[in-house]
Amino acid sequence: MTVHRLFARACIRSTSATARRRPQSPRALATKTSPPPFPTTPTCPAPTCACAPPPALPEGFAIDRDAPLNGSISNYAQHVLVCTGKDDWPSRIEEDNAGDNLVADLRELVGPRGKFNDPFHNISILASSFPSSPAPKQRPELQTSSVYILPQFKYVPFLPRVSFDSVEALVRGYLQPEALHPMHDGLSPIHRDRLLRKPAYQSLLWGVRDVREVVVLICGHGGRDRRCGIYGPLLRDEFEKRLPEKGVEVLKGALDVEAGLEGEGRATIQGEASGRERAARVGLISHIGGHKYAGNVIVYLPPTLTTEDGRPHPLAGHGIWYGRVEPAHVEGIVTETILKGTVIEELFRGGIRQDGQILRL
DSSP, X not given: OOHHHHHHHHHHHXXXXXXXXXXXXXHHHHTOOBOOOSOEESSOOOOSSOOOOOOOOOTTOOOOOSSOOTTOSXXXXXXXXXXXXXXXXXXXXXXXXXXXXXXXHXXXXXXXXXXXXXXXXXXXXXXXXXXXXXOOTTOTTOOEEEEEEETTTEEEEEEETTOSHHHXXXXXXXXXXXXXXXXXXXXXXXXXXXXXOOGGGGGGSOSOEEOOSEEEEEEOOTTTOHHHHHHHHHHHHHHHHHHHHTTOEEOOXXXXXXXXXXXXXXXXXXXXXXXXXXXXXXXXXXXXXXXXXXXXXXXXEOTTOBOTTSSBOTTTTEEEEEOSOOHHHHHHIIIIIIIIOOEXXXXXXXEEOTTOXXXXX
């Protein structure tokens, strides 16, 4: 072997070793994934019922049937669903109601320029069609908004719109991380402390409850993309029809929570499951990315969920993203994913665990 070849090989080995030692970029660290430890099935089972046909789409709004779905979700730590009671929103949801809304307030704190923004702990803020809880009877004059936090599986019923303090309490008490990403090791102690969750703030928000029902979310943001605007309501109707057929109660309307202003506990909650072991809420949400994969569905399965035969649910505490969902897939998603805990590979875009770990096949 010539001297030149020996030198070339030495350079290659040196370059490879350097690459192995080189720290990962912040983007690579933020999007690191793990294989999902749950059962899967290759395809969605054929429906046994007469479901709605696929909708006709306008010219130029075809569904992408060729691009891989697996791994096509954005990296995030929490979804915050603002309960608006609306089925659609402007393209930029923070501009709804002339910018006077909870989405805008939250983005002011955790958005790219917010003082609590953490690029390694992405908080995705969405508008949802779920209605907010009515104000507590002790303070009927209050105008409040409600939010779901997923996959933390928390429901915060009362966020007064006249005080920014409650919005900051939501961020500091529930949305910030409990531990910082290693890339923050070089920050000052004051800066690090500002980015960490402070459980003491939770006491400022009253009536907070654990989410015990399955939450089915469907992108229906017609103000952003016509495909989701068409698919969203159609799939919502199909889920609300097929869930009861499989023994899952569909909860509708506002969650009526009567709670003391100092958080003395929950006295009465109307709108929860009425006797059945399994219940679900089905709602439309704003843009989550990937309109070309409509219909887009996220199924959040609570940590307390069991399978239809009473065993621990393999997907309890997970959020499972599906794309290219047609009405003919809904019965299969209910049977396989909600009741059995099986992921349907042909529809799977990705998943998230309760600890925020992003999953893919």
